[in-house]
Amino acid sequence: MRYEIATSLHLGHGKFFALMGTPRSLIESDNRLKLAIQRSGRLTEDSLDLLRHIGLGFESYGQRLFSHCRNFPLSILYARDDDIPDYVGLGTVDLGIVGRNLIHEQDIPVVELEALGFGYCSLVVAVLRDSRISTVEQLLRAKIATSYPGSARRFFESMGGEPEIITISGSVEVAPTLGMADAIVELTATGSSLQLNDLHPIHTILESEAVLVANVASMSDPQRRQNIERLLLRIRAVHAASRFKYVMMNAPEKRLPEILGIVPGLKAPTIVPLADPGWVAIHTAIEEEVFWEKIEQLRTAGAREILVSSLEKLLL
Numbered sequence: 001m002r003y004e005i006a007t008s009l010h011l012g013h014g015k016f017f018a019l020m021g022t023p024r025s026l027i028e029s030d031n032r033l034k035l036a037i038q039r040s041g042r043l044t045e046d047s048l049d050l051l052r053h054i055g056l057g058f059e060s061y062g063q064r065l066f067s068h069c070r071n072f073p074l075s076i077l078y079a080r081d082d083d084i085p086d087y088v089g090l091g092t093v094d095l096g097i098v099g100r101n102l103i104h105e106q107d108i109p110v111v112e113l114e115a116l117g118f119g120y121c122s123l124v125v126a127v128l129r130d131s132r133i134s135t136v137e138q139l140l141r142a143k144i145a146t147s148y149p150g151s152a153r154r155f156f157e158s159m160g161g162e163p164e165i166i167t168i169s170g171s172v173e174v175a176p177t178l179g180m181a182d183a184i185v186e187l188t189a190t191g192s193s194l195q196l197n198d199l200h201p202i203h204t205i206l207e208s209e210a211v212l213v214a215n216v217a218s219m220s221d222p223q224r225r226q227n228i229e230r231l232l233l234r235i236r237a238v239h240a241a242s243r244f245k246y247v248m249m250n251a252p253e254k255r256l257p258e259i260l261g262i263v264p265g266l267k268a269p270t271i272v273p274l275a276d277p278g279w280v281a282i283h284t285a286i287e288e289e290v291f292w293e294k295i296e297q298l299r300t301a302g303a304r305e306i307l308v309s310s311l312e313k314l315l316l
């Protein structure tokens, strides 16, 4: 079968079928799962890394619109991130990897299967630093500039507000300085772009990261669901592994209760006696987030020769 590959990078979802040559047969005739990921942007590299880490074999170079996996019944579709919620919602694809902020913005019913631990950002309400506005209650009738009009409107309406929402697709941060708006609703990761424009956040509407989402009907189809669960098991194993470090250490046997209090392990640590009497080796997993804190406590509790390694997969 030959597909004609379009050169356009940005596909509106209506154009999607037309651009893929004989797409209906691709979409409907086989039992492969379809997964949409961002073609080119902040989520692309981490999405591809995740798919490679779970052992999927596929080509992703160049201007491809999709790839077939060699070793799993899955096709990967490269799309604009804004189109992914619709593709998943409509069933054009079974699965998508996209920022939670876009699912929230478009308010599309999909199943969130897993938060993936990358693409972290927050959707915030921000005002100029020297503004008299310090709470969102002061903005209920204000002018709000945003590229997330759906999220902004729902947020203020939930508070009984009726602000004027001004939708801008880029450089939202300059709107308050230009006098176009009293506040903005925008995504921020480090806050640097807000700072650069003399803005500061006064409220967080949503904490976001990349999520794996599924089409509702795909989840009720037994065969699709089985393959989705196989994929999910692998994704969870890689994701869990990235959250932990594997730690081996030697410690005096008599300090064991104290050490086990610091690192309770996933279930329980492995304890191996050493040739040196009174000493044991302890193997355990420590969560990345509290890693240095735990290592300091372990050293104080007498642990020595602490050896740390990364985990590749972790099936809990």
Ligand code: ATP
Pocket: 038, 039, 040, 041, 042, 043, 079, 080, 081, 082, 098, 099, 100, 101, 102, 119, 120, 121, 187, 188, 189, 190, 208, 209, 210
């Ligand atoms: P596309 O061409 O696919 O439409 P885009 O320019 O709209 O891409 P990106 O800027 O690549 O999108 O952002 C993709 C996603 O990355 C966002 O929807 C959000 O979930 C996440 N993200 C993480 N940090 C930030 C940030 N500082 N600003 C914007 N988005 C961020």
Ligand code: ZN
Pocket: 080, 081, 082
């Ligand atoms: Zn986009």
